[in-house]
Amino acid sequence: MGMSKRRLPEFLEEHGADYRRIYIVGVALGGDAERLSRTLSSLRATGVKVVWISSIPIEAPHKKILGSLIEIFETKAKQGLFNGALVKATGEYFKEDVSDVMPFAKEGAAIPKSVPRYHDLISAAMYAYRNYRDEETYSAAIRHLACKVSEEAWSDKCREAVAHYHRYGGRELVGDSKAVKDLRERINLVAASPDARVLILGESGTGKETVALQIHTRSQRRNEPFLAYNCASVAPQLLESAFFGHEKGAFTSAESKKPGLFELANGGTLFLDEIGELPLEAQGILLRVLETRRFMRVGGTVELETDVRLITATNRHLPAMVRDGKFRADLYMRINVATLDIPPLRDRPEDIARIADSWWLNRFYRHLSDEQKAALAEYSYPGNVRELFNILERAIVFKENDFSKLIAEHRQINAELQPEPETAECGEALPDNLDEAIRLHVKNVVDKNDGNISRAAVALGITRTTLRKWLQNSRS
Incomplete structure (x- = not known):
């Protein structure tokens, strides 16, 4: 008691x-x-x-x-x-x-x-x-x-x-850094509003689905379904069927009726990852169901109602995509009621040992040694938490207790994956003005990374916040 x-x-x-x-x-x-x-x-x-x-x-x-x-x-x-x-x-x-x-x-x-x-x-x-x-x-x-x-x-x-x-259980936001504590507070705040839509920002591997799940489990919807879906995982022409389902015979391979995500998640939470990868046509379809809370299965004639909390996530800079005409401004406003920004692991190195130890503890019911945790903390993890877990999986597969050796091998693998440095094109004229030269260079790096702010920030050696400020200032 x-x-x-x-x-x-x-x-x-x-x-x-x-x-x-x-x-x-x-x-x-x-x-x-x-x-x-x-x-x-x-x-x-x-x-x-x-x-x-x-x-x-x-x-x-x-x-x-x-x-x-x-x-x-x-x-x-x-x-x-x-x-x-x-x-x-x-x-x-x-x-x-x-x-x-x-x-x-x-x-x-x-x-x-x-x-x-x-x-x-x-x-x-x-x-x-x-x-x-x-x-x-x-x-x-x-x-x-x-x-x-x-x-x-x-x-x-x-x-x-x-x-x-x-x-x-076991899918929790682990860490004691100030950044994680602040993020937990914001999660609790948005979870208290069970209908508010949330946009989660963060690099690949930071745990955006984990944050979405934490919002769900702390909300009034926690006993209802939680569905996660990657918008980049299906061909654009199949997205409408994925969202809303289809009737039997709606298309050649539709041999039976199938419910879609908005039907399956009814009453609960729907998490759409990689929302920035949605083609414009699919964005319009999504916008309508968010505005009306109604939809029809593909090939159907009856409108169905849906009551879901929508949480979206991306590692791209959506405001820049809106300005470039690649993302609808009205959809951006609909999904961005509350924003949560997940810090990359390199910005909170004090959490590395705790995250690794928690993962190991849940798997083997025992702690990592102090030496193993110290070795893990010496690496910056450009792939974030996902990369950390990959290293721990390698330790299991190869029965390697010397984590310093494991990290050294992992650094070598990563070095081999890095592209050769590019050289400037002959005859390319650079502006005389330093600010303009910086603006041009930043724009080129962002373009080369397909508008992905996280990857561009890593390439430039700056934080995402700094990069966003540069982009905003360059357009003002």
Whole structure:
């Protein structure tokens, strides 16, 4: 049950004798230490065992007073879904002999596969509490563990939490940098408006779909569908069918009726990635459904209603595309109610070790070594989080524990992929004015990168924000 440290002594005085064993999980042992000491002494005299489990170290004065009256387990794990404190709790409840689990909890080694479903329950409860402040699910999970409730007897609330965690858990925005903290705050703000359309900006591999998913799971639509679709993944002539579905016989290969994205995502969230790749004709089709919330399947005659929250993403500079006539201004205004800009990994290097360790922990239930995390932090990751995960996958495939060696090999691979530097064309005249020369050079680099601001910024060696300012100033 949920409880504050202030109420803990009072609860133990009134109800402690009703239990044979009491687990204090995640509650700080603060407050009136003397009163708590008297209560624990009385309970100990009647044979009640009290175990305190948390990843927050107990304060020295309280530890001196209470240390002899309770069993204290202080884990080395700082945070994470599978931290040592929770492993210890699981071991206490579900193992006859906890000694075979304790070494794994303390040293961060792999957890035996004999308790996976209980870890699912704990992880789901923590996910629900951390993301939705769902104290009911968290408390129910602790009660199930304390009473050794079998999986078949879990409450519907806990079953739903585990199912939700299986679907969305592990896809979180990881990091403690100021940039990520600011982004989380903005995610919470836009999630609170379940109908507001959001445009996510960021380089390839930064995790735009993850951010879209975080918006969905924090919104009132979180129990409804979340569909993600890459607009660059299908031929332009098939986009209308992808968006709205088709009736049987609508075209040669339409052998049966098929619902589209706006129908399948009804009530939930539709995430359209690479929105800048939509051809103009498809942009007009999308604009109409956003304005009317109605559509017809291809080959159909009946209008259907849709209620979806639209989240879009791109790594291109849409305002420049609007000025060049490649993107509709009215559609841009429709999708850009709120904008979230994801910082590239090179702008938040302090997050690299945390992201890698979280990925490794979810895969193997153990932490990376300090040496491995330090080696990973020495690289800039032009491919962002996706490239970081690729390196970790290579470590698994080649069973390579020396991450410094792994990074060196990866640098060599990347160097071989880089194009040869271009030389200036003979006779090409450059403006005498320095500002004009800079403007021309910036424009040429942006054009060579097909208007992709992220790639152009990397080529120029500047940030996307700086590049956008240059582009705006050059047109003013």
